[in-house]
Amino acid sequence: MCPLVLLRWGGCCSRLLPPPPPGLWSARGGGGGGVRWRRGLFSGFPSAASHWSKVVSEAEKIVGYPTSFMSLRCLLSDELSNIAMQVRKLVGTKHPLLNTARGLVYDSRNNLQMRGLVVLLISKAAGPSNGADLSFQHDMVSGIYSSQRSLAEITELIHTAFLVHRGIVNIGELKSCDGLLKDMQFGNKIAVLSGDFLLANACTSLAQLQNTKVVELISSAIGDLVQGIYYDNSNLSEENCLTHDIGISTWKEQIFLSHSALLAKSCQAAMELAKHDAEIQDMAFQYGKNMSMSHKVCFSLLDTLNEFICIYP
Amino acid sequence: MCDYYFDGKGKAFRPMIVVLMARACNIHHNNSREVQASQRSVAIIAEMIHTASLVHDDVIDDANSRRGKMTVNQIWGERKAVLAGDFILSAASVALARIGNTTIISVLSQVIEDLVRGEFLQLGSKENENERFAHYLEKTFKKTASLIANSCKAVSILGCPDPEVHEIAYQYGKNVGIAFQLIDDVLDFTSCADQLGKPAAADLKLGLATGPVLFACQQFPEMNAMIMRRFSLPGDVERAQQYVLQSDGVQQTTYLAQRYCHEAMKEISKLRPSPERDALIQLTETVLTRDK
Numbered sequence: 001m002c003p004l005v006l007l008r009w010g011g012c013c014s015r016l017l018p019p020p021p022p023g024l025w026s027a028r029g030g031g032g033g034g035v036r037w038r039r040g041l042f043s044g045f046p047s048a049a050s051h052w053s054k055v056v057s058e059a060e061k062i063v064g065y066p067t068s069f070m071s072l073r074c075l076l077s078d079e080l081s082n083i084a085m086q087v088r089k090l091v092g093t094k095h096p097l098l099n100t101a102r103g104l105v106y107d108s109r110n111n112l113q114m115r116g117l118v119v120l121l122i123s124k125a126a127g128p129s130n131g132a133d134l135s136f137q138h139d140m141v142s143g144i145y146s147s148q149r150s151l152a153e154i155t156e157l158i159h160t161a162f163l164v165h166r167g168i169v170n171i172g173e174l175k176s177c178d179g180l181l182k183d184m185q186f187g188n189k190i191a192v193l194s195g196d197f198l199l200a201n202a203c204t205s206l207a208q209l210q211n212t213k214v215v216e217l218i219s220s221a222i223g224d225l226v227q228g229i230y231y232d233n234s235n236l237s238e239e240n241c242l243t244h245d246i247g248i249s250t251w252k253e254q255i256f257l258s259h260s261a262l263l264a265k266s267c268q269a270a271m272e273l274a275k276h277d278a279e280i281q282d283m284a285f286q287y288g289k290n291m292s293m294s295h296k297v298c299f300s301l302l303d304t305l306n307e308f309i310c311i312y313p
Numbered sequence: 314m315c316d317y318y319f320d321g322k323g324k325a326f327r328p329m330i331v332v333l334m335a336r337a338c339n340i341h342h343n344n345s346r347e348v349q350a351s352q353r354s355v356a357i358i359a360e361m362i363h364t365a366s367l368v369h370d371d372v373i374d375d376a377n378s379r380r381g382k383m384t385v386n387q388i389w390g391e392r393k394a395v396l397a398g399d400f401i402l403s404a405a406s407v408a409l410a411r412i413g414n415t416t417i418i419s420v421l422s423q424v425i426e427d428l429v430r431g432e433f434l435q436l437g438s439k440e441n442e443n444e445r446f447a448h449y450l451e452k453t454f455k456k457t458a459s460l461i462a463n464s465c466k467a468v469s470i471l472g473c474p475d476p477e478v479h480e481i482a483y484q485y486g487k488n489v490g491i492a493f494q495l496i497d498d499v500l501d502f503t504s505c506a507d508q509l510g511k512p513a514a515a516d517l518k519l520g521l522a523t524g525p526v527l528f529a530c531q532q533f534p535e536m537n538a539m540i541m542r543r544f545s546l547p548g549d550v551e552r553a554q555q556y557v558l559q560s561d562g563v564q565q566t567t568y569l570a571q572r573y574c575h576e577a578m579k580e581i582s583k584l585r586p587s588p589e590r591d592a593l594i595q596l597t598e599t600v601l602t603r604d605k
Contacts, residue, residue: 162399
């Protein structure tokens with residue numbers, strides 16, 4: 001991997017995009033999508049934020065390399081410069097893709113790519129299975145199989161693809177304050193294409209793993225993600241806000257689909273790649289599921305507290 | 314939303330070729346007219362991948378009609394349309410995994426990548442006239458022919474162990490696919506919107522220079538400037554249409570399609586005779602004479 005190209009891309013974007021203002025979160029739900037700036041779980045608590053960074057860099061040392069630009073690795077191609085060029089044209093518009101791109105460039109230092117890291121860690125923690133023969137184990141680097149590393153990348157690719165796809169606007173619902181129709185259409189076009197590009201790369205990398213169970217697991221995770229996002233969108237829309245009353249278990253199911261299924265199934269798939277048995281696979285699944293559910297619940301809690309503080313300063 | 318395009322109103326051209334090819338290969342190998350479950354799966358998966366790409370393409374092109382009715386994005390909005398496309402793709406991938414054959418997974422995943430790269434090729438353009446045609450053919454392969462070629466190859470792998478047969482299937486699919494798209498590009502000029510089921514002169518309005526335009530440009534070099542600015546000035550689309558209809562662009566493109574069909578026929582004739590093989594041969598003629 002050549003870091004120079006990535007730095008150039010990052011540099012080109014950072015010259016064009018103003019840095020995010022210091023302090024709090026971006027406004028919730030603004031413009032219909034885009035990533036929120038994640039500064040670790042405990043932003044606003046400085047010692048906790050640096051603790052988080054420390055934990056993550058320790059983790060990165062364990063797995064052998066920094067995971068920050070993982071999903072951009074595949075973009076070392078013509079399509080990368082194409083995408084970057086097209087995203088530049090969106091500067092000055094209000095298309096959410098710009099926010100997503102900004103988040104990807106700026107938060108890379110603040111560990112946006114957490115999922116890949118978790119997959120790598122759990123792969124190393126589980127180690128080789130009892131049944132695996134020695135020749136298979138030779139494929140390990142820093143205690144992780146190359147197929148597992150590939151899987152970690154695939155997980156990030158899928159996650160990023162959906163971040164991008166979430167930032168698409170409904171043309172029919174645009175108001176004049178949202179900016180030019182042409183800009184929005186163009187932004188949509190680039191968002192769809194970039195997301196599809198990432199997904200296509202995920203698919204071909206999955207195929208290269210030569211393991212049909214893993215392909216099935218991860219493909220079903222993509223389906224889960226779509227369903228989850230669909231529920232997310234329905235819950236956010238205006239008409240549902242006041243009258244929609246979903247119970248806790250439904251909410252948990254929906255959260256699982258949109259935030260948890262990917263990591264849970266990736267952890268399970270990582271075990272499958274190392275030929276671990278069903279029990280270990282299930283443990284990995286549960287870890288991934290509970291980890292990501294708690295992450296999401298924590299965010300929701302902080303979001304609510306944040307809003308509370310804004311209303312009652 | 315996902316059911317919307319699976320209502321049988323499409324031509325189902327791709328699955329038909331795939332099933333015919335499956336039978337032809339099975340007969341060639343061991344005289345069996347049965348289609349294996351896995352081959353049937355491939356046909357379904359091919360149509361699903363195709364549909365997913367259509368849904369996304371309609372968002373990208375901001376299209377409002379397809380197959381004679383409104384597009385998914387027109388009715389439900391762009392956000393849901395993109396999600397629907399992703400969902401269809403994931404369902405196709407799950408089905409693909411369940412076939413249980415890693416080679417088949419590789420072959421069909423290649424299609425997904427080609428489809429996306431084809432869209433990117435369409436975004437960019439070549440300044441050099443000579444490169445334009447090669448660029449156009451490459452884009453045509455990636456966007457249209459790759460799916461047909463690789464699905465044919467996939468069913469041949471499932472039906473017959475002979476790599477020569479796989480190559481025959483692939484070449485047939487590739488040539489038919491390119492011919493199909495070339496005729497599609499011709500119909501964009503010669504047909505009217507009602508017949509096609511989608512708006513006509515759509516390619517020009519999207520700024521795309523297809524076969525008829527590129528051939529016409531050889532006779533009318535004034536078109537070069539229009540091509541380079543992707544027909545963006547008012548009046549460009551109408552003028553380009555006029556040039557094309559005055560030139561022999563349509564005829565030349567049709568002739569090129571004929572040559573691809575001929576090549577496809579040559580390939581498929583190498584298989585053992587069967588009603589399916591003959592159907593595939595006849596299909597190449599249908600591709601040329603269709604009007605929608």
